[in-house]
Amino acid sequence: MRKPCCEKKETNRGSWSREEDQKLSDYIKQHGEGCWRSLPKAAGLRRCGKSCRLRWINYLRPGLKRGNFGEDEEDLIIRLHALLGNRWSLIAGRLPGRTDNEVKNYWNSHLRKKLIQMGIDPKKPHQLGGRAISCAGRPFLSKNEAPKQLLTIHRNDNHQVLKFESSLHIKTCLPDLNLDLTLSSTALSTTLVEERAS
DNA sequence: AACCAGTGCAACCGCTTCTTT
DNA sequence: TAAAGAAGCGGTTGCACTGGT
Numbered sequence: 001m002r003k004p005c006c007e008k009k010e011t012n013r014g015s016w017s018r019e020e021d022q023k024l025s026d027y028i029k030q031h032g033e034g035c036w037r038s039l040p041k042a043a044g045l046r047r048c049g050k051s052c053r054l055r056w057i058n059y060l061r062p063g064l065k066r067g068n069f070g071e072d073e074e075d076l077i078i079r080l081h082a083l084l085g086n087r088w089s090l091i092a093g094r095l096p097g098r099t100d101n102e103v104k105n106y107w108n109s110h111l112r113k114k115l116i117q118m119g120i121d122p123k124k125p126h127q128l129g130g131r132a133i134s135c136a137g138r139p140f141l142s143k144n145e146a147p148k149q150l151l152t153i154h155r156n157d158n159h160q161v162l163k164f165e166s167s168l169h170i171k172t173c174l175p176d177l178n179l180d181l182t183l184s185s186t187a188l189s190t191t192l193v194e195e196r197a198s
Numbered sequence: 199a200a201c202c203a204g205t206g207c208a209a210c211c212g213c214t215t216c217t218t219t
Numbered sequence: 220t221a222a223a224g225a226a227g228c229g230g231t232t233g234c235a236c237t238g239g240t
Contacts, residue, residue: 015208015234037225053226054209089228101208104229109206 012046016055020045024052025060058099065097069106077103077111 012020027043033056036049045052058064069077073095080091088100088107095103 013210035225048210050211050226051209057227058208086229100228105207108230 011040011048011051013051016059020047021055021060024056028056028060054101058101063097064099069098069110073098074111074114077107078115081107081111 016024023043023045027039031042036053038049039045039052040047040049043052047055076095077091080094084090086104088104092098092100092103
């Protein structure tokens with residue numbers, strides 16, 4: 001059996017106070033991130049290391065964008081979700097200033113409903129040439145699989161074929177889903193080309 | 199004004215993955 | 220190679236807030 005990451009009876013739970021935020025920010029600014037397990041004690045916080053990490057990553061880290069998602073961000077999330085499934089941290093990694101928790105919450109509270117209203121079942125696979133790119137949250141890429149290098153894109157009247165390395169071919173059949181993707185093994189940069197059906 | 203239901207989001211939990219020994 | 224510990228991740232929960240009655 002693994003030991004718990006902290007003694008629950010000795011730690012605060014629930015919402016963070018300003019003082020706690022300040023202590024955490026100050027400590028990380030001074031010593032940098034890392035060693036979350038020992039951080040609470042060193043920073044004088046009665047919190048679990050996990051809790052500190054979450055608080056820093058999601059709310060205190062500099063450069064975070066707060067507030068409403070833009071239309072371009074929404075589109076990007078929808079497309080990346082179709083491609084990657086519920087891999088929120090990967091999706092958030094493509095949205096500067098957004099966190100995985102924020103993207104996940106936004107998907108669950110806004111985008112899922114929006115898709116349903118549009119007649120798209122977010123749980124059902126987006127059919128891409130008979131190959132599901134995501135199904136019930138499962139991505140077409142396996143969990144340990146690095147994004148493939150996109151080699152070519154062929155466009156036809158109402159679909160496009162994305163040709164990846166290792167002979168992974170994807171045909172998009174959704175008329176309003178026009179992707180211009182550039183994928184590499186180290187980073188996935190995505191440029192979206194809006195060609196919505198008028 | 200009080201109550202209730204719905205919603206959104208911050209935080210927690212437990213499992214998985216990664217790293218170190 | 221295996222085991223143990225740390226970090227990361229996604230699902231879920233709980234609570235504050237809001238709008239309707």
